[in-house]
Amino acid sequence: MNRVESFLIGLASGVAMLYLVMHFTIVRANDGFHWIPKVSAKLDLPYEDVRDFKAEHWQRRPALSISILKAKKGYLIDERTNRQIQQTTSMMINQARVGNVQQAIRMPQAPSSLIAGSATSNR
Numbered sequence: 001m002n003r004v005e006s007f008l009i010g011l012a013s014g015v016a017m018l019y020l021v022m023h024f025t026i027v028r029a030n031d032g033f034h035w036i037p038k039v040s041a042k043l044d045l046p047y048e049d050v051r052d053f054k055a056e057h058w059q060r061r062p063a064l065s066i067s068i069l070k071a072k073k074g075y076l077i078d079e080r081t082n083r084q085i086q087q088t089t090s091m092m093i094n095q096a097r098v099g100n101v102q103q104a105i106r107m108p109q110a111p112s113s114l115i116a117g118s119a120t121s122n123r
Contacts, residue, residue, distance in 0.1 A: 024038060028048070034071075054081070
């Protein structure tokens with residue numbers, strides 16, 4: 001194998017590893033290893049050992065919690081913590097929805113003369 005082939009194989013394996021690290025988290029639980037797709041492609045949390053996690057650990061890692069729930073592997077989180085995370089997540093979503101509605105209400109409206117003027121200029 002010459003240098004170019006070695007370089008191309010190394011480049012391809014590096015790109016593959018970068019893709020995996022950006023899009024998946026390897027989670028070690030009591031029943032083994034799990035590949036969990038990330039919510040957003042980032043280079044954080046490539047590996048996490050959740051065997052001894054308590055509620056405060058999950059609260060410090062909301063992206064991991066949401067990723068596990070979206071992957072339908074909520075059994076990796078104990079039941080009490082799972083309910084607490086779901087309540088917190090739904091509360092955050094409701095707050096975001098209310099915030100978007102309030103922003104839409106506060107958005108300044110263009111004066112009607114500008115809108116009427118632009119309609120007549122298009123004719």
